[in-house]
Amino acid sequence: xxxxxxxxxxxxxxxxxxxxxxxxxxxxxxxxxxxxxxxxxxxxxxxxxxxxxxxxxxxxxxxxxxxxxxxxxxxxxxxxxxxxxxxxxxxxxxxxxxxxxxxxxxxxxxxxxxxxxxxxxxxxxxxxxxxxxxxxxxxxxxxxxxxxxxxxxxxxxxxxxxxxxxxxxxxxxxxxxxxxxxxxxxxxxxxxxxxxxxxxxxxxxxxxxxxxxxxxxxxxxxxxxxxxxxxxxxxxxxxxxxxxxxxxxxxxxxxxxxxxxxxxxxxxxxxxxxxxxxxxxxxxxxxxxxxxxxxxxxxxxxxxxxxxxxxxxxxxxxxxxxxxxxxxxxxxxxxxxxxxxxxxxxxxxxxxxxxxxxxxxxxxxxxxxxxxxxxxxxxxxxxxxxxxxxxxxxxxxxxxxxxxxxxx
Amino acid sequence: xxxxxxxxxxxxxxxxxxxxxxxxxxxxxxxxxxxxxxxxxxxxxxxxxxxxxxxxxxxxxxxxxxxxxxxxxxxxxxxxxxxxxxxxxxxxxxxxxxxxxxxxxxxxxxxxxxxxxxxxxxxxxxxxxxxxxxxxxxxxxxxxxxxxxxxxxxxxxxxxxxxxxxxxxxxxxxxxxxxxxxxxxxxxxxxxxxxxxxxxxxxxxxxxxxxxxxxxxxxxxxxxxxxxxxxxxxxxxxxxxxxxxxxxxxxxxxxxxxxxxxxxxxxxxxxxxxxxxxxxxxxxxxxxxxxxxxxxxxxxxxxxxxxxxxxxxxxxxxxxxxxxxxxxxxxxxxxxxxxxxxxxxxxxxxxxxxxxxxxxxxxxxxxxxxxxxxxxxxxxxxxxxxxxxxxxxxxxxxxxxxxxxxxxxxxxxxxxxxxxxxxxxxxxxxxxxxxxxxxxxxxxxxxxxxxxxxxxxxxxxxxxxxxxxxxxxxxxxxxxxxxxx
Numbered sequence: 001x002x003x004x005x006x007x008x009x010x011x012x013x014x015x016x017x018x019x020x021x022x023x024x025x026x027x028x029x030x031x032x033x034x035x036x037x038x039x040x041x042x043x044x045x046x047x048x049x050x051x052x053x054x055x056x057x058x059x060x061x062x063x064x065x066x067x068x069x070x071x072x073x074x075x076x077x078x079x080x081x082x083x084x085x086x087x088x089x090x091x092x093x094x095x096x097x098x099x100x101x102x103x104x105x106x107x108x109x110x111x112x113x114x115x116x117x118x119x120x121x122x123x124x125x126x127x128x129x130x131x132x133x134x135x136x137x138x139x140x141x142x143x144x145x146x147x148x149x150x151x152x153x154x155x156x157x158x159x160x161x162x163x164x165x166x167x168x169x170x171x172x173x174x175x176x177x178x179x180x181x182x183x184x185x186x187x188x189x190x191x192x193x194x195x196x197x198x199x200x201x202x203x204x205x206x207x208x209x210x211x212x213x214x215x216x217x218x219x220x221x222x223x224x225x226x227x228x229x230x231x232x233x234x235x236x237x238x239x240x241x242x243x244x245x246x247x248x249x250x251x252x253x254x255x256x257x258x259x260x261x262x263x264x265x266x267x268x269x270x271x272x273x274x275x276x277x278x279x280x281x282x283x284x285x286x287x288x289x290x291x292x293x294x295x296x297x298x299x300x301x302x303x304x305x306x307x308x309x310x311x312x313x314x315x316x317x318x319x320x321x322x323x324x325x326x327x328x329x330x331x332x333x334x335x336x337x338x339x340x341x342x343x344x345x346x347x348x349x350x351x352x353x354x355x356x357x358x359x360x361x362x363x364x365x366x367x368x369x370x371x372x373x374x375x376x377x378x379x380x381x382x383x384x385x386x387x388x389x390x391x392x393x394x395x396x397x398x399x400x401x402x403x404x405x406x407x408x
Numbered sequence: 409x410x411x412x413x414x415x416x417x418x419x420x421x422x423x424x425x426x427x428x429x430x431x432x433x434x435x436x437x438x439x440x441x442x443x444x445x446x447x448x449x450x451x452x453x454x455x456x457x458x459x460x461x462x463x464x465x466x467x468x469x470x471x472x473x474x475x476x477x478x479x480x481x482x483x484x485x486x487x488x489x490x491x492x493x494x495x496x497x498x499x500x501x502x503x504x505x506x507x508x509x510x511x512x513x514x515x516x517x518x519x520x521x522x523x524x525x526x527x528x529x530x531x532x533x534x535x536x537x538x539x540x541x542x543x544x545x546x547x548x549x550x551x552x553x554x555x556x557x558x559x560x561x562x563x564x565x566x567x568x569x570x571x572x573x574x575x576x577x578x579x580x581x582x583x584x585x586x587x588x589x590x591x592x593x594x595x596x597x598x599x600x601x602x603x604x605x606x607x608x609x610x611x612x613x614x615x616x617x618x619x620x621x622x623x624x625x626x627x628x629x630x631x632x633x634x635x636x637x638x639x640x641x642x643x644x645x646x647x648x649x650x651x652x653x654x655x656x657x658x659x660x661x662x663x664x665x666x667x668x669x670x671x672x673x674x675x676x677x678x679x680x681x682x683x684x685x686x687x688x689x690x691x692x693x694x695x696x697x698x699x700x701x702x703x704x705x706x707x708x709x710x711x712x713x714x715x716x717x718x719x720x721x722x723x724x725x726x727x728x729x730x731x732x733x734x735x736x737x738x739x740x741x742x743x744x745x746x747x748x749x750x751x752x753x754x755x756x757x758x759x760x761x762x763x764x765x766x767x768x769x770x771x772x773x774x775x776x777x778x779x780x781x782x783x784x785x786x787x788x789x790x791x792x793x794x795x796x797x798x799x800x801x802x803x804x805x806x807x808x809x810x811x812x813x814x815x816x817x818x819x820x821x822x823x824x825x826x827x828x829x830x831x832x833x834x835x836x837x838x839x840x841x842x843x844x845x846x847x848x849x850x851x852x853x854x855x856x857x858x859x860x861x862x863x864x865x866x867x868x869x870x871x872x873x874x875x876x877x878x879x880x881x882x883x884x885x886x887x888x889x890x891x892x893x
Contacts, residue, residue: 072561138630142637185644192640199637200621203628207563208621212638215618218611219645226652232754233659239752240666246718246744294721326658 001166002108005159009111012118016084025086026078030071033206035090037061037213042094044217046224054109056190056220057213058094062087062113063152063194064201066121067145069128072205077129080121087117108163115159120152145198149191153183178273189219237326241284249290249297254358259283261395262347262354268391271346279347281326282333286351289317289334302338303356310338341385353384353392369396412529416592420533423584427539431510439508446632447500452516454493454639492646494612495639497538498619501546501573502558503626509546513538537584545577558623566620574616578608618642663707666714666748680797683846685709687793687834690841694833695789701757705786708758712765712790715745739774742766761786765794768825788827792818792834795826800844811844 025031041058066083068076091113124145127133133141161176193216200208241255262283266276290297290313302310318335322328329347336348337355344352353376360372373393380386493516500512517535549555554569556562586601618638626635667681688709692702716724719741723734730738746763749755764787767773769780783791799814809817815835822828838844 138628139633142630142633146637185648189641189644192637196621196625196634196637196641199625199628199630199634203630204561204563204624207567211563211567211617212621215614215641215645218614219641219648222645222648222652226648226655229652229655229659232752233655233662235752235754236659236662236666239748240662242748242751243666243714243717246715246748248718248720291717291721294725296720326662 001162005111005115005163006107009114012084013088013114016081016118017088019081020085026082027071027076030068030076030201030206031065031078031082031086033209034061034065034068035086037209038065038087038090039094040213042091043097044220045094045098046220055094056186056193056223057216058091059113059116060190060193060197060216061209061213062091062117063120063149063191064197066117067124067148067194067198068201069124069133069141069198070202072201072203078125079129080118080125083121083125084114084118088114108167112156112159112163116152116156119155120148123148123151142195142199145195146191149195153187153191157183157187174267174270181273186219186223189216237281237284240288244287244290247291247296249293250287251362254362255284255287257362258286258351258355258358261358261392262350264395265350265354265388265392266347268395269346269350269388275347278327278329278333279350281330282321282337282347283351283354285321285326285330286317286334286337286355288320289313289315291320301359303359307338314338340382341388344385346388349385349388353388356384357392413591413594416588417529419587419591420529420536423536423540424532425536427510427514427536427543430540430543431507431514434505434507434511439505444500444504444508444511447496447504447512448515450636450639451493451496451500451512452520454496454643455516455520457492492643494615495618495622495642497542498545498570498574498577498612498616499622499626499635501542501577502549502554502570502620502623504546506543506546506550510539510543513542533588537581540584541577541580544580545573548576549573558620559627561624561628566624570616570620571613574613575609577616578605578612582608615642663710667710680801681710681713683797683801684712684790684793686846687796687844688789690837691789691793691830691833694837694840695829704754704756704758705761705789707755708761708765708786708790709793711745711749711755711758712762712794713741713745714748714762715741715743717748718744739766743775757784757786760784761790763787765790767791769827770824773825783827788830792826792830795821796834797846811838 038058038061041055041061044057045055062083065086066080068078070076091110095110133144136144157176157179161172161179164175164179165172193212197208197212200212238256241259244250245252245254259280263276263280266279271279287302290302293313297305302313305313314335314337317337318331321331321334333345333348333351336344337351339348341349341352356379357369357372357376360375361368373389373396376384376389376392377386380389493513497513501509504512514535517538518531549569549572552569552572554566554573557566557569582601582605585604589595589600590597618641622635622638625638626632628634685706686709689702689706692705697705719738723730723738726734742763742765746759749759749762752759761784763775764778764783767776767778767783767787768791769783771777771779796814796818799809799817800811802808815831815838818826818831818834822831
């Protein structure tokens, strides 16, 4: 699948470059300006961990060139192949500094850029150049562009999900869902900016490019700061979670292991991404209430305490979590982790089962995991939800090696 | 808006009246009523949408009472995001005659309801302020011939006129904002206007570009539909900024939670931590550090005892003299603290301050017995702030000492225990501020603003805790650890 995408993109690139070299460029100034825009966008690319669209300005520039009809009222004549050629050349040039720093964008990224720009241009440029669209009025023309871009975004989403699927082996459905959610975020900004730039150039000429790339740069800047603060936030939560370990209440790495395993179980049960984040935070902080105990519970094993005591600790933990400003959902999970499963939200069920498994299995030697699972199954009448336990068993059986590796 | 002073009422009413005067000539101005209504509806829709979806955000910004578009309201060191309707407002100012432009923000500001009830003076104030701002921007734009430039797409001259209008808009909003901060929030006059204009210029400028694009497209062959598309990217950027601020607030609340976690174990610590944070900040300001380092130092002060989480609760709460063994366990807390926070990247230098805040100039401190300049600068600051607060607050074993006595004590120990530079900075800072009035419930959201002078809050109940004190005065307390009655 990936090879197919890469080969298609490569062929398209070669074809368009050859065609452009053979026939020359139409409207050099316009091509140059859009090329510079894409180049600038690539130069300001950032490689954050949570970035789905790392170079939104470049993407918007490529889309708007693909959808460009007029330049300050004069019709343009560039074809789809020229669009691809300009975008590829500018993107490659923009990659040079990143390659020098060892942070080259992947071949997947380049292929997506080429295919997306090519798709939009192929849909639009032939129609426009043959004069089919001349009869359309202003607003209808705008709506056509929006519809075209929506279609393009959809194709790009499917492409991205397919590439991620063949890269990671994760199921296609959830990946597609996550990609679609990303489109609603910065993807909207990129598409709208693409349309607005194309229309702006049509009305005022090339001045529209700098005027409107500034707001998009602002958006990009905002995303960067958001990603940064999210990262520090995660670090802080993880540190807070380590407090119980340093205080000797729980064994080292316990919170981390419960978080990783809970996340895997949550994914297995098909929870959406935001809920997985809540689950992860709650799992990290599930033992925080133990800090209020004057003497540590032996080995931090709360699962063997009397239920009333377990609940008391859980409530104390919830009180701390409420202070943290993490979403209240996390506090609820921490508070309810010791309740019978029928009264719990799904995330609390997962945390409860995984925590019990972790506590029972960690020191039990070779047969520990199996015996721990068996004990959980015996507790499914009241304490643990059967579905959660089974899905935990599946996670352990399927990629037990992977999970253990990531924990270790 | 906690309580409204009479002068603030007068001010709000005067601003609202001025806005009415601005909008009054609209009847003779042959305003395009359809466009006015459309812009006003758009403006109100933007505001409603923002308030409805992000009610917390207005609450968050509401700490300072009256926030204008982009002027203030974020809290924190950075500039806040402009409100989302700013491009619409400015596009209106670019397209409509001044009197009509003044009408655009009014319905949104007056009618939109937040999650919480917005008191009428606040609505009136927002309406008046935005109305005057829009009128001024439009006036400047018209007097420079901006509308012709917009209609004929006369770039780059349209940029000049739009830029002038944006500057006028920011100027008016900053002027009015400073007034309300003085009258309603009782911010000192010399501080009220500081930075308001400059901070708002860049975000409003960017939104002004979007507004200009909107105006041009509105008049272009593609009509208002194309203009509406401009709002989408602005919305996304606004949304991300809002997320950013929310996450940031959550993050700072988490730092507070680290302190809260210590509080569970040792009831004394919380007020102490926040006061040490403030004293550290005072010293940092006096030393002329930039805002970013000041903020990090404040975190260092707040978190300096976080390692006590690692000390068994039984020891922290012990009532009676500590054995040397127990003392050694308590003296591990800087290392525990460092171990906890070393993974938190943004704390930077604060991490070393947490590790070394019990080091002493003569090398008799712990954990490493560093000497003089080997001790990180932040740790030297926190050490002084920690000792100062320990002396000026009441403990179970000693009453609070007056500030001058505590400073004299620090002075005497400067060189052996403390860095004389830091002691001098603290003395000067307190002399300049006219005393030490820590706000214990300090708001972590606004680390870089001076806490308003509030009467000293009641101290937390005295519980044993480390008291860095001078060896000369109390030679038997070599490390000052675990002093108990």
